[in-house]
Amino acid sequence: MERQENEKKLEISGGETKREEANLVHDSSVDYKGRVPIRAATGVWKASLFIITIEFSERLSYFGIATNLITYLTQVLHQDVKTAAKNVNYWVGVTTLVPIIGGFLADAYTGRYNMVIFASLVYLMGLSLLTMSQYIPSLKPCNTEICQHPRKLHEVLLFVALYFISVGTGGHKPCLQSFGADQFDDDHLEERKNKMSFFNWWNFALCCGLFLGVTVIVYIQDSVSWGVAALVLTVTLAVTIVTFYMGRYCYRYRVAQGSPLKPMLQVLVAAIRKRNLPNPENPDLLFEVPRSEKSSQGRLLLHTKRLRFLDKAAILEENEYPSGGQKHSPWRLATLTRVEELKLILNMIPIWFTSLPNTVCLAQAPTFFVKQAATMNRNVTNNFKIPPASIYSLGAISMLISVTVYDKIVVPILRKATGNERGMNILHRIGLGMLLAVVAMFVAALVEQKRLDYADPKAMSVFWLAPQYIILGIGDAFSLVGLQEYFYDQVPDSMRSLGVALYLSVIGVGSFMSSSLITILDHVTKKDGRSWFGKDLSSSRLDNFFWLLAALNVLNICVYGYLAWGYTYKNVERRVVPGDSSVTNGNDQSMA
Incomplete structure (x- = not known):
């Protein structure tokens, strides 16, 4: 009788322990006091909405400036089209490359929130x-109406x-999006699905900021x-x-873990030292630390070929x-997880390079597309004329609609059809774009x-x-x-910023490539007597430039398709979460 009572007490105690585990988030994140976060009180949508709000504001500012900057440079500072386009591309390039420094510092030292x-x-x-610069008289362009x-x-x-804005973006962009995605537990089925939707709704907010930036802000710039x-x-x-700061009580934070580059160098050195050893046929023989010792460092990775x-x-x-708890030198022996983390980064390099030509196409939207609009009939009514940069809003609207339809209609259909949590593989989605x-x-x-055929554009x-x-959107x-999603999800957990x-950086290097391509083509086509990039669009041949970009991207897609076809995705050991019906172990390839 006493034995049955003891067993019953143990069963009750075990049930309470499981419930406590289900109420806590054990993904190596902490709450604002440094404790293990309570699932119901932190993270998910209630936290990410604060984060999405500041993203909306930042994108409103960025696109309100970026899409109309070429107009300011040509009309107020009187730069020619070619110089203005290159200045815009240089600024966009720096703005999207500086985040590499900000992301590294956040992951290694400061943490994302700080x-x-x-x-x-x-x-x-x-x-x-x-x-x-617009209000102080001595700093204004000049004191007269016409300058x-x-x-x-x-x-x-x-x-x-x-370039202050560029530096601010360098710490803001890589950390804010990864900080928002950190609010969802990868080991919890429902939160993992919500994280996939998070990237779509993140871009929905981004497009809202973009839309208002290129309509309301641009209209104020041109008309007020x-x-x-x-x-x-x-x-x-x-x-x-201030709004973002107010949400600090419900955020889940990741503690900075030091430079992520040193462990990768250690793996490379250890592999070179043991280059003469044969690979074991069974990957289970490779060294890995127990889960209990790894819990503070994130998830374990399984072997890939x-x-x-x-x-x-x-x-x-x-x-x-x-033997006797003796520590191994990481320069001679690395864990399987560290090895797989280095593989992830090396596998990303070809994808990064083949993504660049696509972003060269995207660089035309805020530069030459806007200058095309400036030469055309923009009258909607006798009393209202569309600002040139506001035509960019059509891309934002099409992206808003596409993201919503994809998340709410296409993904559920594809999930049922393919059994893939994401609907379609990440690289397939990129390839379609x-x-x-x-x-x-x-x-x-x-x-x-057709525009060049008109005597009067x-x-x-x-x-x-x-x-x-619309197609670009x-x-x-x-x-x-x-x-x-690819660069957040497929990097090691400690490197998500x-x-x-x-x-x-793909967008940044794409902008620099666009500027370099303009310079090279301008030099080459001048020899034939008519540069593709004249002082104005009437004396230019942008159509030839667009044809060239289309041809280069067709060739690039062939290479990208070959890489995507045999790509090996992140292979994660899934942790058991009480109350979660997802699998405990599995290859992320099925969901990526």
Whole structure:
């Protein structure tokens, strides 16, 4: 009788323990007091909404400036089209490359939340300088209404303000998105599915900011003043920074774990030292630490068959077998998880390179597409004319609709049809977006040919540009969202800010490539007597440039398709979460 009572007590105690485990989040994150987070009180949508709010504000500012910057440079600073386009591309390039530094520092030292706060304040300082350059008399372009010779001081302050924004973006963008995704537990089925939706709704908020930036903000710039627009952006960002700070009690935080590059170098050194050893036929013989010792470092990775040379770093030699708790030198023996983390990064390099030509196409939307719009008939009514940069809103609208339809209709259908949690593999989604970018370049070339045929381009409606913007917007819903998810999900867990920075670097390098391509083609085509990039669009041949981009991207898609076909995705050991019906172990390839 006593034995039965004891067994019953143990059963009750075990049930209570399981319930307690289900109520806590054991994914190596902590709450604002450094404790294990309570699932019901932290994370998921209630936390991510605070984070999405500040993303909306930042994108409102960025696109409100970026899409109309070429207009400011040509009309206020009187730069020619080629110089202005290159300056815009350089700024966009720096803005999307600096996040590599910010992402690395956040993952290694500061943590994501602290970096977002610091970077947001730097961003706010840049917007404040931009506002000052429009209101302080000695800093304004000039004191007259019509400004033929703008002050050099104003030009210097303008670019100082812009590059302050670049530095702010460098800490803001890679950390904010990864911090938002950190609010969902990968080992909990429902939270894992919600994380997949998070990337779609993140881009929904991004597109809302983009849409208002290229419509409301651009309209204020063109019809009221650049100063009022800058002031609106400054105040909006200040309000959302406060909002973001107010949500700190419900966030889940990841503790910085030191430089992620050193362990990878250790794997490479260990593999070289053991290069003469044969690989074991059974990967279970490779060295790995127990789960109990690894819990604070994130999830364990299972073995993959790619890059088998690196497996040698995890081979246990006779003198390395555990004895008396003795520590192994990481320069001689690496864990299987560390080996697989290095494989992940090396596997990403070809995908990163083959993503670049696609972003060269995207770089045309805020530069040459906007200048095309400026030469065309933009009248909607006798009293209202669309600002050139506002035509960009068509891409934002198409992306908004595409993201919503994809998340709410297409993904559920594909999940039932394929059994894939994501609906379709990440790389397939990116590839579809690349194809649509090629179609957009074909359409852009045809429209530009038609525009050049008009004796007066003003007779041609600006809505002829709608198809290329809409197709590019739909393509972004697949390629850009897919790249965000790919670089966040497929990097090691300790490098997720850096992973988002790698995604941004694709856009940045694509912008630099666009500028370099313009310079090279300008030099080459001048020899034939007519450069593709003249002082204005009437003396240019942008249609040839668009045809070339379409052809280069077709070739690139062939290479990308070959890489995607045999790609090996992240292979994660799934942890058991009480109350979760997902599998405990499995290859992420089925869901990626």
